[in-house]
Amino acid sequence: MRGRFHKDTPGDNIDSGQQTIILAVAKALLAVSVDQIITYGELSRVAERNVQHNDHRWIVAHAREQVNKTHGLMFACERKVGYRRLSSESGVKFAGENGIKRTRSAARNGARRLQNALASANELAPGEQRLANQRLASFGMIEFLTKSRTIKTLPDEEPEKPDGLKGLRASLGL
Numbered sequence: 001m002r003g004r005f006h007k008d009t010p011g012d013n014i015d016s017g018q019q020t021i022i023l024a025v026a027k028a029l030l031a032v033s034v035d036q037i038i039t040y041g042e043l044s045r046v047a048e049r050n051v052q053h054n055d056h057r058w059i060v061a062h063a064r065e066q067v068n069k070t071h072g073l074m075f076a077c078e079r080k081v082g083y084r085r086l087s088s089e090s091g092v093k094f095a096g097e098n099g100i101k102r103t104r105s106a107a108r109n110g111a112r113r114l115q116n117a118l119a120s121a122n123e124l125a126p127g128e129q130r131l132a133n134q135r136l137a138s139f140g141m142i143e144f145l146t147k148s149r150t151i152k153t154l155p156d157e158e159p160e161k162p163d164g165l166k167g168l169r170a171s172l173g174l
Helices: 016-030 040-047 057-071 088-120 126-145 166-172
Strands: 037-039 075-078 082-085
Touching: 016 040, 016 057, 037 040, 040 057, 040 082, 088 126
Parallel strands: none
Antiparallel strands: 037 082, 075 082
């Protein structure tokens, strides 16, 4: 079975030896203080293999996922150095922004592929054409809704509700 992170990832078929390695790396990640970096060298020592090598990157990915599930901790990649543990606030922001970015990218890629397929599809049934157009519209909505300027933070205080009868009440003296 193909894994989620790499073609050589064992996926759901992780044996007890691999699980032991993942748990050891997860334990090392838990020991990192907020805003501190755990280097690839430290992770490789714990895993007893080079975790930067493509055949072993999945170990850290699984450990990070497990630490996130069990403790809610987030780690950001520091290129060619290791992983930085994020504070709660920056971890929430990082996870949200990263998820939105990936969603937007997936929508753009899906729309582009669908448009390319439609351009070369000469004989589509009307139902299939309509379904393809609906999917293109969905991709467009997702892309629009995930733009950074579309996503705005809500104010701390609830805005005052508009009173459409304010002018009438004032003229009647109520």
